[in-house]
Amino acid sequence: MNYYFQFEADFIDSLRCIPMTVRYKLDTCGIKLKLQHWHQLSLEARQSLLELPCATEAEIRDYRSYLQILVHNYTGEFPEDMAVTEQLALSGVKGSQSVVTEQSRSAVTEQSRSEEWQQEEVIPESVQIQSQKTQSDLTLEQWRKFSPLQRFVLIKLSRSHHENKNFRPALQEFLDVLSCCPEINPEINPEINPEINPEINLEINPAPNAPASVLDNP
Structure with missing residues (x-):
């Protein structure tokens, strides 16, 4: 199953750049991931961010939690939440600039569905x-x-x-x-089929139950 486009083929083996599928998920869950932090992740960790689903409200919440823990474990820093704050300001959702609540995140999730x-x-x-x-x-x-x-x-x-x-x-x-194939709507399917990739556990509450080799920085 492919999680990238052909125009990205020159870097996909090493994942030195953040694939568009991951960038789409970052925008969806409201996290700004620095390229520097991406480079500090292991290849296996980057691959997990490429494959994990981030479409439904539960998946978005789990992906966000997983990403925050993953980046912190590898870099000692949490990824920026600036994207959410910016979206809140643009969408007119009231909320603190320093504290983003789950309620406001839900509002941003709904807002993201109406993006361009x-x-x-x-x-x-x-x-x-x-x-x-x-x-x-x-x-x-x-x-x-x-x-x-x-x-x-x-x-x-x-x-x-x-x-x-x-x-x-x-x-x-x-x-x-x-x-x-004019009869279909071509899309890279970001969903994971558990039968294809059974080792990834999507139950990430309150922390991802993922393989230690992915979550832990060697």
Whole structure:
């Protein structure tokens, strides 16, 4: 089962960069993970963040808890919660800037569902501009057929100057899949099939019951 896109193939073996699937989950659970902290994690730990699901409310909560413990065990620091605070401010949710409650996190979770990549009827301006620059004809019909994850990828790549070079291969990859299989909504499935990966225990309350080799810093 693949958890990455073809345009990421040059670094996926070492996972030296944070894959888009993980970045999507980070935005979903409201955590800002530094690349420095990512590099301090073992390859097995990075792989677990790539594979663990983060879609339902329970999965988002568990992924967030697991990530916080994992990063702290490897780096001695907790990942920043700034993304949640910023989203609270933007969404108008009242809450302390220093303490983010579970209630406010739930509000952010609901807010994240209405982000641009969840919108099918409008192609963001940044994506339109980049598609024009790369001479790619992206139609609204094609945009609608992309999954939220694919739309997230295109939005992120269209706004990150140092990653603009990946916009064209990413868009072409998505369009190729649509052309090949127009009847399906192509998406990298972030869900874990327990029969495929039985060693990962998703019951993470209050702490992840994951293999010690992953949670513990050697």
